[in-house]
Amino acid sequence: MSWNDLINVLPELYLTGSICVLLLFDAFAGARYRNAMHWLSMLVLIVTALLVVAAQRVGPATAFSGMYINDALAGLLKLFSILAVALVFVFASPYLRMRKLAAGEFHTLALFALLGIMMLVSAGNLVMIYLGLEMLTLSSYALVALDRDSPRATEAAMKYFVLGAMASGLLLYGMSMIYGATGTLSLAGIGATLPMSPHYMLAVFGVVFVLAGIAFKFGAAPFHMWLPDVYEGSPTAVTLFVASAPKLAAVGMALRLLDLGLHPLFPYWQDMLAVLAVASLAIGSLVAIVQSNLKRMLAYSTIGHMGYLLIGLCAGTSFGAAASVFYAIAYVLMSTAAFGVILALARTGFEADQIEDLRGLNQRSPWLAGLMALAMFSLAGVPPLFGFWAKLLVLQAAIQANLLWLAIVGAVAAIISLFYYLRVVKVMYFDSPAEDRTLIATSDASLRWVLSLNALALLALGVFQGPLLDWCLRGITG
Amino acid sequence: MSIELLAFYFFAFFAVLGALLVISLRNPVHAVLSLVLTFFSMASIWMLLRAEFLALVLIVVYVGAVMVLFLFVVMMLDIKVAAAREGFIRYLPVGIGVAAVMLAEMVALLGVRAMHVAPPPSAAVMGGQANVVWIGRALYTEYLLPFELAAMILTVGIVAAVALTLRRRPGVRHQDAARQVAVSAHERVRLVSMPAERGGNGAQP
Numbered sequence: 001m002s003w004n005d006l007i008n009v010l011p012e013l014y015l016t017g018s019i020c021v022l023l024l025f026d027a028f029a030g031a032r033y034r035n036a037m038h039w040l041s042m043l044v045l046i047v048t049a050l051l052v053v054a055a056q057r058v059g060p061a062t063a064f065s066g067m068y069i070n071d072a073l074a075g076l077l078k079l080f081s082i083l084a085v086a087l088v089f090v091f092a093s094p095y096l097r098m099r100k101l102a103a104g105e106f107h108t109l110a111l112f113a114l115l116g117i118m119m120l121v122s123a124g125n126l127v128m129i130y131l132g133l134e135m136l137t138l139s140s141y142a143l144v145a146l147d148r149d150s151p152r153a154t155e156a157a158m159k160y161f162v163l164g165a166m167a168s169g170l171l172l173y174g175m176s177m178i179y180g181a182t183g184t185l186s187l188a189g190i191g192a193t194l195p196m197s198p199h200y201m202l203a204v205f206g207v208v209f210v211l212a213g214i215a216f217k218f219g220a221a222p223f224h225m226w227l228p229d230v231y232e233g234s235p236t237a238v239t240l241f242v243a244s245a246p247k248l249a250a251v252g253m254a255l256r257l258l259d260l261g262l263h264p265l266f267p268y269w270q271d272m273l274a275v276l277a278v279a280s281l282a283i284g285s286l287v288a289i290v291q292s293n294l295k296r297m298l299a300y301s302t303i304g305h306m307g308y309l310l311i312g313l314c315a316g317t318s319f320g321a322a323a324s325v326f327y328a329i330a331y332v333l334m335s336t337a338a339f340g341v342i343l344a345l346a347r348t349g350f351e352a353d354q355i356e357d358l359r360g361l362n363q364r365s366p367w368l369a370g371l372m373a374l375a376m377f378s379l380a381g382v383p384p385l386f387g388f389w390a391k392l393l394v395l396q397a398a399i400q401a402n403l404l405w406l407a408i409v410g411a412v413a414a415i416i417s418l419f420y421y422l423r424v425v426k427v428m429y430f431d432s433p434a435e436d437r438t439l440i441a442t443s444d445a446s447l448r449w450v451l452s453l454n455a456l457a458l459l460a461l462g463v464f465q466g467p468l469l470d471w472c473l474r475g476i477t478g
Numbered sequence: 479m480s481i482e483l484l485a486f487y488f489f490a491f492f493a494v495l496g497a498l499l500v501i502s503l504r505n506p507v508h509a510v511l512s513l514v515l516t517f518f519s520m521a522s523i524w525m526l527l528r529a530e531f532l533a534l535v536l537i538v539v540y541v542g543a544v545m546v547l548f549l550f551v552v553m554m555l556d557i558k559v560a561a562a563r564e565g566f567i568r569y570l571p572v573g574i575g576v577a578a579v580m581l582a583e584m585v586a587l588l589g590v591r592a593m594h595v596a597p598p599p600s601a602a603v604m605g606g607q608a609n610v611v612w613i614g615r616a617l618y619t620e621y622l623l624p625f626e627l628a629a630m631i632l633t634v635g636i637v638a639a640v641a642l643t644l645r646r647r648p649g650v651r652h653q654d655a656a657r658q659v660a661v662s663a664h665e666r667v668r669l670v671s672m673p674a675e676r677g678g679n680g681a682q683p
Contacts, residue, residue: 009623016630023637064623105641112634119627127624135631142638 008063008070011051011078012118018044019111026104034103038093041107042086045114049082060478062124066186069124069256073475076325077121077252084244084332085114087454091340092237094444098348101146101235109146110241113139117245121252126175126185126261129253133171133217136249137164140242144234156233163216163226171213177206178262187261194264204268210257211272217250218306221279231299236346236353239295240339243302244332247309251328254313255321255476266316273314274406280307281413288420295353297420298338301379304417305331311403311410312394320397322472323390329468330378330390333457337375340451341368344442355424360433365441369428371455378458380421381414385462393469486526492579493519506552507569511576514545522583531609 006013022044026037052075059070088110096103116135123129141164145157179185181203182193194203212223219227231239258269284304291297309331312324345352345361345368352358362369378387391414398407442448461468496516503509517540524533607615617625 020633065620067621067623102641105637108637109634109641112630112637115630125624127621128627131624131627131631135627135634138631138634138638142634142641145642148642 004058004061005063005068007058008055008061009068011048011055012115012122014051015044015048015111015115015118018047019108019115022111023108026108034097035093037104037107038089041089041111044111045082045086045089048114049079052078052082066188067125067128068119068122070122071475071478073252073255073325073478074118074122076471076475077248078118080329080332081114081117081121081245081248084248084336085110085241087336087340087450088237088241088244090446090450091240091336091343094442094447095235095237095343095346098346099147099235101237106143106146106237109139109143113143113241114245117249117252120249121256123253123256124187124260126179126187126190129187129256130168130172130175132249133253134168136246137168140164140246143238143241144230146238147235150233150235152233153235156230160226160230167213167216167223170209170216174206174209174211174213177209178203181206187256190261191263194262203262204265207262207265207269208272210262211269211276214250214254214257215276217253218247218309219303220276220306220310221283221303222276224280224283224303227303228296228299231302232293232296232353236295236339236343236351240336240343243298243335243339247306247332248328251309251313251324255324258313259321270314270316273310274403277307277310277314277406278409280304280310281409285413285416288417291420292355293353294342294355294358294424295339297355297424298335301417301420302331302335304413305379307413308391308394308410311398311406314403314406315394315397315401317397317401318476319473320394320401322469322476323393323397325472325475326469327390327394329472330386330461333454333461334375334378334387337371337451337455337458338379340447340454341372341375344368344444344447344451345440347440347442355427356434358424358428359431361428363433367452368441371451372428373425374455374458376421376424378462380418383462384459386458386465387462389462389465389469482526486523489519489522489526489583492516492583493523506555507549508572510545510549510552511572513548514541515576515579517541517545518580519583529609531613 022037022040025040029036055070056072056075059075060072061070062068063070089107092106093103095101096106113136116132116137116139118132119128120132120136123132141157141161144160145154147153175185178190181197181199182190184190184193194200197203216223216226230242234242258266262269280303284300284302284307288297288300288304291300305327309324309327312320312327314320315323342352345357350357358369358372361372374385378385381388381391391410395407395410398404398410493516496512496514496519499512500509500516503512517536521533521536521541524530524536
């Protein structure tokens with residue numbers, strides 16, 4: 001260990017220290033200063049983001065004997081993860097106050113998860129990948145179960161935990177096979193020794209399990225079973241978290257494992273990823289149609305989106321990888337906007353999580369209805385919004401990689417999924433509001449402003465998508 | 479077939495048998511005991527691989543601590559009331575069986591260790607270092623970052639456990655031991671000076 005190592009991991013070091021301080025603060029003074037946790041967490045996020053930017057200046061470099069990679073891709077994913085967690089904190093704050101959920105633990109666990117994400121996207125070693133992932137998922141299990149008095153949240157957390165533990169086991173099993181074949185845990189070392197390894201087939205065997213672990217993390221079919229239950233059962237504030245930053249971590253993990261470590265086995269994992277992508281697209285676009293619960297519908301839409309993301313990875317080119325990263329960022333901003341609107345409408349005793357609950361939203365609150373419509377159109381991929389460019393890029397990458405059939409499947413799924421996104425818009429604009437329920441938009445100023453900015457960013461980034469795409473490409477090619 | 483290979487098959491057989499029993503036995507306590515057998519057999523296999531420190535840690539940590547805790551939990555959950563109360567005699571054959579197998583494994587292991595002629599070359603042995611030294615050095619140099627991250631994961635576990643179980647109920651009467659100890663003599667007994675009641679019926683000044 002040298003000073004250089006420490007400078008590279010400074011953002012994570014700072015975050016770890018701050019989490020410990022916040023933990024103590026919450027335990028001893030949290031009850032007296034109600035909003036302090038929120039503002040302190042935001043401060044920690046801002047400083048961490050600045051340190052990530054600063055750490056980029058010493059990169060690209062590896063630290064701690066190759067365990068930690070500080071490159072442009074890690075910086076990009078970390079910055080957007082920090083942004084996503086900050087959005088989660090802003091959107092969740094009124095909800096947590098109303099529901100009297102443990103706000104201190106929510107912030108601490110979310111920051112712990114962020115630490116896991118940052119370690120995961122910087123991992124240069126199988127051990128780091130596994131530990132980062134465990135840190136992220138362990139915090140997520142606890143977050144889902146945070147509403148202890150809700151039986152549905154507990155059930156969702158239990159399902160998430162059992163299936164997640166199994167997926168971790170599969171991933172670890174695959175990693176042990178790869179280690180057996182190559183004799184090294186370092187991802188760069190695996191990439192270098194794999195082509196000459198006499199145990200080539202053993203590594204292929206391991207890749208199957210590693211991919212299962214990755215697919216579970218994404219929520220790609222057929223490893224998607226946990227996703228609808230977790231989205232529906234957990235408190236909306238937690239759903240928002242689960243739907244945002246962890247997707248960036250998943251794409252980071254997939255790129256590190258597949259692109260850096262297992263690239264010699266590209267023909268094998270390309271086929272497997274293609275199967276996962278097609279299954280996810282089919283389930284995501286078809287099953288979402290019959291959902292009446294908005295959170296559940298968005299969960300199935302997530303599965304579909306992960307299908308597109310996998311198409312980008314499938315291409316195996318640096319353009320495809322950049323398109324996947326771009327897609328993950330787009331998805332995160334779209335889902336924070338959509339769940340943000342649900343959170344803005346939720347109040348004590350009313351979750352606003354049924355599609356019917358949004359009936360006539362336009363008459364009650366035209367601005368919120370407009371934001372939700374923007375999010376829905378973007379999720380559906382209507383030009384010129386952010387979601388459209390994301391879809392276009394992954395399909396373009398697939399065509400460039402001679403995967404025309406995959407691109408066609410993606411395009412068909414996009415058209416099918418248009419139906420259920422537009423249904424939400426129709427319910428908001430053309431149905432008359434229910435008499436017995438009154439929709440009241442939140443009065444929380446920071447939620448209103450940040451939510452508006454988030455939704456308008458979908459439009460702005462759709463029109464000016466060039467710089468972000470360049471940034472993604474730079475992240476991949478280094 | 480060398481004696482080492484023979485020992486491997488022996489331990490591997492019981493590891494697999496134990497694993498099969500874990501998932502097929504009806505009684506959860508038996509299943510936990512079978513898991514102990516599996517761990518024990520695996521530790522013996524690690525011993526054959528000359529990873530003696532890890533093998534001992536597996537027994538001390540997993541068999542000694544984790545599985546005993548697990549056993550407590552299984553017993554506390556009271557999954558199968560009737561079976562759990564059947565009494566000591568009922569478990570005795572299983573206990574003796576597991577103990578006998580473990581004893582046989584240990585004896586076999588010691589025998590194998592005595593008969594080792596050519597130890598398999600491994601990095602630890604070839605470096606001329608003891609297993610513990612090698613692991614310790616790797617953990618605190620090359621694997622420092624994952625090691626620290628694992629510590630943070632344990633912290634997450636504690637935070638999560640507290641967040642999910644701690645309930646702050648207002649108005650619960652409970653003893654505050656610190657205050658009880660810190661109490662002083664004049665706090666225990668309050669002496670009130672009251673004017674003595676004067677005799678007479680209503681003849682007050």
